[in-house]
Amino acid sequence: MTLAWVNQYLDVGERVVGVETLHGGMTAEMRKLTIGTRDGVTRHLVLRSFVDPYYLENAKDWLNREAGALTLLTETDVLAPGLVAVDPTAAQCEYPSLLMTHLAGRSVLDDEGAEARVPLLARQLVAIHALRPAERPQEFRTLTTAESVVIPEGGDATAWAGAIDVIREPAPSYEGRFLHRDFQPGNVLFDVAPSDPARTRITGVVDWAQPSWGPADLDVAHCCTNLALLHDPSWGLWFAQTYEKAGGSLAAARNERLYWLVRDAMACSEEVALWAKAWQEAGRTDLTTSILERRLDTYVTGLMNALG
Incomplete structure (x- = not known):
């Protein structure tokens, strides 16, 4: 269900060719999706899904607020992901989910630096x-x-x-x-x-x-x-x-x-x-x-x- 939903927001000829679980979060499951394009190159999107029953009751509110914030931030100098799509009530996905663009870089938790x-x-x-x-x-x-x-x-x-x-x-x-x-x-x-x-x-x-x-x-x-x-x-x-x-x-x-x-x-x-x-x-x-x-x-x- 979720893959079919993601596919709605891909360009013609694109498909998901890889999925990587991202670690470090507490409330939602995060996955980096590798998208294969028609010309043979790849790009990435990030899928955020609320799966844990403990957090599901807040999922609709949190996803709607995130969608609003990402839309707002596109008009500012604060670098943030771009909103692609959101399904806050799991109407089309298995779980409440948000699809966004992938940013370069990584979180760094080490003491060094x-x-x-x-x-x-x-x-x-x-x-x-x-x-x-x-x-x-x-x-x-x-x-x-x-x-x-x-x-x-x-x-x-x-x-x-x-x-x-x-x-x-x-x-x-x-x-x-x-x-x-x-x-x-x-x-x-x-x-x-x-x-x-x-x-x-x-x-x-x-x-x-x-x-x-x-x-x-x-x-x-x-x-x-x-x-x-x-x-x-x-x-x-x-x-x-x-x-x-x-x-x-x-x-x-x-x-x-x-x-x-x-x-x-x-x-x-x-x-x-x-x-x-x-x-x-x-x-x-x-x-x-x-x-x-x-x-x-x-x-x-x-x-x-x-x-x-």
């Missing part, structure tokens, strides 16, 4: 937050509560109790920005020059399933948490500083910055095992759940010491 990539991430996020769409996406949502936080075994009880108290408070006021809502190294593609890291560049940003309107701090906080767990807890606050150096604007008050940083870290506490699984599938086999839990504990403790 991270110092060169992080400033690029910061500048890219500043560019995303500078977008002013004619129609705003829906307001951001956060689902984590004080009761849903999962404290890592052996975690600093005092730091975590303080962090949980932080998110019991009402969200601070903020100036709204266009948000990606899952901006992190796994959703950014790079063209890496191993012999000259200074030539490394971003070729695109992917996974636009939850574009939102909200505080820039929320996107920054999510990338901070990812970098802290992916590389080292110290990278968290460093990314926030790098974002500001790139021209981004964050909450002025320490307690407001702390709120957003802690809120994202608390949300991560519920999904550490899922993060570990996704990163291991993407090649970071060294990142076990226990290692990520220890890094998250160190990161949360560091946030409370620095800003609490």
Whole structure:
């Protein structure tokens, strides 16, 4: 069914000649499709399908939002896939799916070269937050509560109790920005020059399933948490500083910055095992759940010491 649907959007004489599973995502299955053309060359498309029953209930909303975001981004300087087709209710596909163009580059999760990539991430996020769409996406949502936080075994009880108290408070006021809502190294593609890291560049940003309107701090906080767990807890606050150096604007008050940083870290506490699984599938086999839990504990403790 899905192949027949894809075929509707190919040019005359084209056909799917290869399928490659892409790893590193948590919510959807991603496949790179190799398309054979009439003149003997090939091109690629990417198929995103929601298969896991846990995520199916959100598939229609997420796919429609992604389709809208990809359409919007074609008129901006932010590099993103182009929308080819979407079937958000699985009317023609086996599962709710979206077909998009394939971007050059790859996500890079290695520690090596991270110092060169992080400033690029910061500048890219500043560019995303500078977008002013004619129609705003829906307001951001956060689902984590004080009761849903999962404290890592052996975690600093005092730091975590303080962090949980932080998110019991009402969200601070903020100036709204266009948000990606899952901006992190796994959703950014790079063209890496191993012999000259200074030539490394971003070729695109992917996974636009939850574009939102909200505080820039929320996107920054999510990338901070990812970098802290992916590389080292110290990278968290460093990314926030790098974002500001790139021209981004964050909450002025320490307690407001702390709120957003802690809120994202608390949300991560519920999904550490899922993060570990996704990163291991993407090649970071060294990142076990226990290692990520220890890094998250160190990161949360560091946030409370620095800003609490």
